[in-house]
Amino acid sequence: MGTLKAYVLLITTIGKEMDVVNELKKIEGVRDGTAVYGEYDVVVEVEGKDLDDINKTINQIRRNPNIIRSVTLISM
Secondary structure, three states: OOOEEEEEEEEEOOOOHHHHHHHHOOOOOEEEEEEOOOOOOEEEEEEEOOHHHHHHHHHHHHOOOOEEEEEEEEOO
């Protein structure tokens, strides 16, 4: 079985977008992260072998105190 991919859209504390991106890139399972303009502040690409793997990574992402809200999109 291949890898599963998800995208996590984040709203962060104002002015903390790059701090969040830099911290999240240190988490295992995070493949990429970038600050963006628009409704969300950061988009994170996550990969794992299964949903449990993805869930563990997302739980670590959500521990960041500068994240106000997250939305997860699982790739088909």
